Amino acid sequence: MNSVAQDIKDRINIVDLIGEYIRTQKAGANWKALCPFHHEKSPSLMINEEKQIWHCFGCGKGGDVFGFLMEIEGIDFKEALKILAEKTGVELLRFNKNQPEFVDDKKKTLEILELAVKFYEKQLWDGMGKDKILDYLRERGLNDQAIRDFRLGYAPNGWDNLLKFLMGRGYSTNDIAKTGLLVAKNEARGNGFYDRFRDRITFPVMDVMGKAVGFSARVAPGGDESQAKYVNTPETSVYHKSKILYGLNMAKQEIKSQNSAIIVEGNMDVIASHQAGIKNTIAVSGTALTPEQVDILKRYASKIKMLFDMDSAGEKATQRSAEICFQKDINVSVITLPEGKDAAELVQKDPKKFIEASEKATPIMEYFFQQFFRKYDGNKIEDKKIIAAELLNIIRNFGNAIEKNYWIRKLSQKLDVSENVLVDILKKTETRDVRQPEENLKKEKVSKKRIEVLLEKIAGLMLNSKILWEKISNNTQEKYYFSENKKFLPIFEKGREVGYKFENLISSLENKEECDFLQKVYFDTKYSNTENGPMENDLSDSEEQVEYCFNELKKEIGKDRLGVLLNDIRKAEENGDKEGKNLLIDEFNKLSQEIK
Numbered sequence: 001m002n003s004v005a006q007d008i009k010d011r012i013n014i015v016d017l018i019g020e021y022i023r024t025q026k027a028g029a030n031w032k033a034l035c036p037f038h039h040e041k042s043p044s045l046m047i048n049e050e051k052q053i054w055h056c057f058g059c060g061k062g063g064d065v066f067g068f069l070m071e072i073e074g075i076d077f078k079e080a081l082k083i084l085a086e087k088t089g090v091e092l093l094r095f096n097k098n099q100p101e102f103v104d105d106k107k108k109t110l111e112i113l114e115l116a117v118k119f120y121e122k123q124l125w126d127g128m129g130k131d132k133i134l135d136y137l138r139e140r141g142l143n144d145q146a147i148r149d150f151r152l153g154y155a156p157n158g159w160d161n162l163l164k165f166l167m168g169r170g171y172s173t174n175d176i177a178k179t180g181l182l183v184a185k186n187e188a189r190g191n192g193f194y195d196r197f198r199d200r201i202t203f204p205v206m207d208v209m210g211k212a213v214g215f216s217a218r219v220a221p222g223g224d225e226s227q228a229k230y231v232n233t234p235e236t237s238v239y240h241k242s243k244i245l246y247g248l249n250m251a252k253q254e255i256k257s258q259n260s261a262i263i264v265e266g267n268m269d270v271i272a273s274h275q276a277g278i279k280n281t282i283a284v285s286g287t288a289l290t291p292e293q294v295d296i297l298k299r300y301a302s303k304i305k306m307l308f309d310m311d312s313a314g315e316k317a318t319q320r321s322a323e324i325c326f327q328k329d330i331n332v333s334v335i336t337l338p339e340g341k342d343a344a345e346l347v348q349k350d351p352k353k354f355i356e357a358s359e360k361a362t363p364i365m366e367y368f369f370q371q372f373f374r375k376y377d378g379n380k381i382e383d384k385k386i387i388a389a390e391l392l393n394i395i396r397n398f399g400n401a402i403e404k405n406y407w408i409r410k411l412s413q414k415l416d417v418s419e420n421v422l423v424d425i426l427k428k429t430e431t432r433d434v435r436q437p438e439e440n441l442k443k444e445k446v447s448k449k450r451i452e453v454l455l456e457k458i459a460g461l462m463l464n465s466k467i468l469w470e471k472i473s474n475n476t477q478e479k480y481y482f483s484e485n486k487k488f489l490p491i492f493e494k495g496r497e498v499g500y501k502f503e504n505l506i507s508s509l510e511n512k513e514e515c516d517f518l519q520k521v522y523f524d525t526k527y528s529n530t531e532n533g534p535m536e537n538d539l540s541d542s543e544e545q546v547e548y549c550f551n552e553l554k555k556e557i558g559k560d561r562l563g564v565l566l567n568d569i570r571k572a573e574e575n576g577d578k579e580g581k582n583l584l585i586d587e588f589n590k591l592s593q594e595i596k
Contacts, residue, residue: 004090005066005081006507011088014052014065021072021208022299023256028536036072036299037061041329046527051503055519057529062519064506073209079107083209105178109238112171112179113204113212119165120153120202129154129220133201136221140268141348146275149250150267151204155197155217162195180214180233197231199223203246203267205239205285208296210249214239216267216285232285242290245297246270246283252300254279260303262335262358263289263321265314269307269343276351278358281343289321294328305361307335307343315371319394322364326397333361365407368394373414384415392426451560454553455481459488460525461542461549463518468542469500481553487517558591565591 015031018024024033024047031047034040035056044058055062061071069080085092123129124147133154137147155162166176173193176182182193200217207213214233233239245263247270248255255261262281264270273281284293289304297304304325308314318334325332335357337346346354362370372390376383391411398404408426412419459482462469472478473495482488490509498504502522509515528535539545565588572581 004085004092008081008084008088008090009052009065009507011090012065012084013049014054014068015047015049017065017084018047018054018068019256020252021068023259023301030536034298035059035061036295044529046523048526053503053506053519055523057523057527060516060520062516062523105175106237108171108175109179109236110211110213112166112176112181113214113238115166115169116162116179116181116215117151117153117202117204117212119162120155120197120204121151122153123156123161124152124154127154128156129201132222133220137201141272141275141344142268143275146271149274150247150271151212152271153202153204154220155195155200155202157199159194159198162197163193178236180236180239196233200231205233205244205246206249207238207244208248208252211238213244216246240292241285243292243296244285245293246285247274248282248296250274251280251282255282255297255300259301260305261297261301262305262307264307264343265309266344269347272344272347273354276347276354278347278351278354284321288317289324291324291328294324294330298328298330303331303333305333305335305358306364307337318364319368322368323394323397325364326394326403327399329399332364334364334367335361365394369410369414378415384417387411388415388417388422388425392422396426449556451553451556452485454549454556455485455488456521457525458546458549458553459491459518460521461539461546462491463502463505463522464526464539465542466500468546469495472546473500478550481550481557487514490514490518554594558594562588562591 015024018031018033022033022036022045024031025043027046029050031049032043033045033047034043035045035058037056038059040058045054045056047054053062053064054068061067063071065084066077066080069075069083070077073080073083075083082092084090124133134147137152138144142152162181163173163176166181167173173182177184177193181196183196185192185194197215197217199220200223201220203216203218204212205214205216214236216230216232218230219227232241235241246267251261251270251274258280260280262273262278264273264281264283267283270281270283273279294304306318306321308318308321322332337343337354337357343354346357368391372387376387378384378387388411391407395404395407395411398407408419408422411417412422415422458472462472469491473492479492482492490505494505494508498508506515506519509518526537526539528537565584569581569584569588572578572584
């Protein structure tokens with residue numbers, strides 16, 4: 001397995017992989033980014049392209065390509081291995097079908113969902129949906145390429161079309177039911193299941209890696225309009241509505257490139273926008289953005305433009321979404337369409353107008369000010385109270401103090417009310433701080449004995465220098481200092497085997513704790529975490545640093561020995577052992593001189 005993993009790592013650049021999830025920026029010979037695993041305002045995640053490893057100085061997490069994928073996708077090594085093998089074209093040995101093999105529910109669920117996508121696609125292009133449904137999609141302005149890119153399909157009318165197909169592939173009804181594709185029959189109809197989607201156009205919902213995790217299905221033209229227009233997959237082990245953004249797998253690179261995401265309401269809006277070349281467009285899976293969705297978007301961009309229907313529900317969704325963005329320190333604005341149509345209609349008629357509307361997007365707070373001052377009279381005392389209450393309730397969500405202060409001042413000027421009065425009102429409404437302070441996420445550092453600090457420093461210098469690593473490993477006396485601490489053993493036991501190369505050592509380790517510890521030691525030596533993010537240290541004087549550390553180490557060990565000698569001298573004195581006491585005093589004096 002190690003050779004396969006190494007083969008995968010040889011074919012993929014860690015900067016490219018991490019760059020698919022978060023925005024990275026060059027920092028000298030390395031790359032840095034905001035860590036996606038904890039809240040921070042300045043980048044503390046460092047990517048070393050030469051060694052193909054990453055490390056966050058804020059939360060301490062780090063690893064190689066497998067470690068990053070496992071952490072960000074919440075998967076185990078086996079799943080990460082499969083995903084990266086497919087990505088790099090490395091073939092994994094498959095087990096014989098007759099061999100017992102454990103396949104977890106999540107993997108099986110994803111397999112079934114992918115088969116369902118293919119089944120619905122087949123029905124659209126070559127089956128019952130070939131004429132009516134394809135014609136309808138084309139009439140709505142979608143071309144064949146867009147339909148294929150987003151893998152639209154058709155669920156034919158009938159109670160068990162998909163169920164029979166999947167059972168024919170060897171899956172049980174219980175396994176299929178776990179995907180959300182089936183509905184359990186009620187008692188009146190007897191036991192069993194039936195297809196959830198019947199006579200509907202299917203829109204597969206993909207995760208950020210492009211794996212199908214669920215569906216949204218629209219009633220077919222001429223179908224039963226008494227039923228819900230859209231039916232969606234329920235929550236499953238792989239589909240979590242609050243974490244999914246429709247089209248993100250297709251849009252993430254463009255979002256990162258433009259540092260901006262356009263959020264629309266409907267799946268058709270997303271597809272039409274991509275077809276028109278506006279490829280940073282995505283849709284929410286509900287009526288408003290969730291904190292989890294904003295966290296995901298923040299990996300790719302610092303700006304969000306929203307396009308929701310501005311009816312009563314749309315207004316509320318926009319406000320809830322904006323408040324979350326303010327808490328997460330994301331810039332957000334509102335797109336207003338000139339013709340009052342949805343994005344799909346405008347894109348179909350004139351894509352340039354949609355692009356112009358996007359470029360002229362109104363900053364969200366400006367929009368809220370316009371809305372409330374249009375709705376209420378800022379000159380009337382009762383209306384002043386309402387406007388102040390409504391806007392302060394939004395302003396309170398800003399994580400950035402400068403922005404918060406700016407909008408308080410603007411509200412003060414518009415209402416002709418003292419800033420201090422508004423601040424007092426705001427304090428009363430702020431029942432709690434909605435943000436989790438960054439400093440709360442940092443673990444308390446436990447003070448270490450100076451001996452351990454020195455050993456880690458020497459180990460870090462060794463891992464950063466092949467010459468020092470080999471030299472110290474072959475020095476019996478110097479190597480002895482590390483012998484009582486098992487955490488350092490891999491450095492000495494595997495040094496020659498891995499060619500005294502840090503990246504090879506990390507690849508050879510199977511124990512995660514050992515790997516994490518040595519990686520931290522390496523990064524803490526190579527970089528310093530500053531206000532501007534991690535900066536590379538000057539290690540040109542490594543030999544002098546090692547010499548100094550060993551001298552200090554001898555002194556610290558000597559101090560410990562002095563403590564033991566003092567205790568022994570007292571005991572000898574209590575026991576009346578004058579000869580032993582004198583010998584101990586001589587040793588104490590000699591050692592005291594040596595460690596001065």
